[in-house]
């Protein structure tokens with residue numbers, strides 16, 4: 392479910408991007424949509440002219456890149472020969488925004504090329520790039536610092552590669568970046584707090600080895616989709632999550648080693664359509680504020696250690712379509728929470744401590760948890776004792 396949602400957001404964002412590019416770099420968009428049609432360049436562009444220094448630099452950059460490509464099973468780069476870089480497979484040229492008479496390399500799209508190699512420093516010469524898509528290749532190593540030169544870079548998709556090292560802080564200096572997809576790599580260590588102070592539309596960093604939770608000094612952010620799933624963030628979700636309120640529509644924190652209670656501030660994220668905090672170590676009750684999330688369609692609290700009752704207000708949410716709270720220690724379902732199918736809501740309440748429901752935990756499993764209820768008010772996140780007490 393989560394991955395479908397992610398894909399649909401990506402598609403939506405990509406459509407948005409195409410629109411954006413239609414304004415700034417009109418030719419890329421055209422080429423994306425009709426990639427098999429003939430060249431979109433106008434003959435008067437000086438693309439083949441050696442006097443265009445931007446394309447000369449691009450030539451140097453792409454040849455340097457080709458030298459550090461060690462495997463290219465589909466021969467994607469075999470036509471990366473000669474000075475006509477705009478004709479190279481996967482390379483998209485567009486008029487330079489400040490001077491539409493000059494062609495420049497504005498996009499790289501090598502999605503699913505299965506290429507092995509790394510990114511050389513010379514990529515910094517492609518200073519007019521607005522889009523880089525390298526999804527599903529075998530690029531490895533670290534990102535070159537020279538990427539800081541890419542001041543027009545709007546969308547960067549490096550997902551499903553083998554990049555390593557700390558979170559690439561060079562990306563934090565890119566002024567135009569809006570869409571960042573680093574999922575399925577091997578980035579490790581802490582997330583830079585600046586990540587959340589950037590004006591990004593979407594951040595996908597799931598399936599890496601990143602650690603440290605969302606910083607508690609979070610400024611207001613603009614991202615509408617944030618996917619942290621399958622990292623090792625650890626710690627609790629800080630009340631500062633409320634700073635995502637004006638934009639956040641999907642928050643996916645699956646299997647990120649979250650502990651402590653869900654803060655009531657989650658209920659401030661009034662635009663949320665998807666909240667998935669499953670497979671963590673969350674304790675305590677469902678914050679009642681979630682009953683205020685009128686747009687919420689998908690709520691997954693499954694595989695945690697939460698307890699208390701499942702509140703009616705949440706089950707009555709007008710747009711709720713799927714509510715999973717299996718594998719917790721809930722002991723009561725208020726009102727229609729006990730039979731959500733009556734409301735047409737897909738739900739899963741297995742493996743809790745619900746009396747009179749099938750497929751529940753044993754008394755032996757339930758009693759120790761129910762005898763020691765967690766008081767979330769006593770240990771809000773940010774309180775140093777919270778983690779010691781709950782992990």
Ligand SMILES: *[C@@H]1O[C@H](CO)[C@@H](O)[C@H](O)[C@H]1NC(C)=O
Nearest residue numbers: 463464465466467468469470
């Ligand atoms: C790629 O090129 C090599 C050498 O020219 C050729 O043997 C191979 O079949 C080509 N592969 C594809 C997928 O076209």
Ligand SMILES: *[C@@H]1O[C@H](CO)[C@@H](O)[C@H](O)[C@H]1NC(C)=O
Nearest residue numbers: 429430439473474475477478
């Ligand atoms: C580049 O592509 C165009 C259109 O396909 C073609 O006419 C032109 O000869 C190509 N240029 C080179 C140098 O291959």
Ligand SMILES: *[C@@H]1O[C@H](CO)[C@@H](O)[C@H](O)[C@H]1NC(C)=O
Nearest residue numbers: 487488489490518519542543
């Ligand atoms: C493009 O033009 C804008 C405003 O006219 C200017 O601020 C910017 O520096 C220019 N960019 C480049 C790369 O020349």
Ligand SMILES: *[C@@H]1O[C@H](CO)[C@@H](O)[C@H](O)[C@H]1NC(C)=O
Nearest residue numbers: 512513514515516518537540
């Ligand atoms: C950055 O781009 C400019 C051209 O816009 C180029 O002259 C310079 O060498 C590039 N710097 C790096 C580090 O690649």
Ligand SMILES: *[C@@H]1O[C@H](CO)[C@@H](O)[C@H](O)[C@H]1NC(C)=O
Nearest residue numbers: 623624625626648650778782
């Ligand atoms: C989960 O996070 C805690 C910090 O809250 C840390 O001590 C622990 O090592 C993490 N668990 C794993 C499996 O890495």
Ligand SMILES: *[C@@H]1O[C@H](CO)[C@@H](O)[C@H](O)[C@H]1NC(C)=O
Nearest residue numbers: 392393667691713714715737
């Ligand atoms: C409901 O959500 C759960 C957890 O995300 C998912 O496994 C399940 O496939 C969803 N069911 C439907 C019908 O969407």
Ligand SMILES: *[C@@H]1O[C@H](CO)[C@@H](O)[C@H](O)[C@H]1NC(C)=O
Nearest residue numbers: 729730731732733734748749
């Ligand atoms: C829930 O309601 C449906 C439809 O009325 C009914 O078929 C089902 O047996 C009920 N389930 C429980 C657990 O009461």
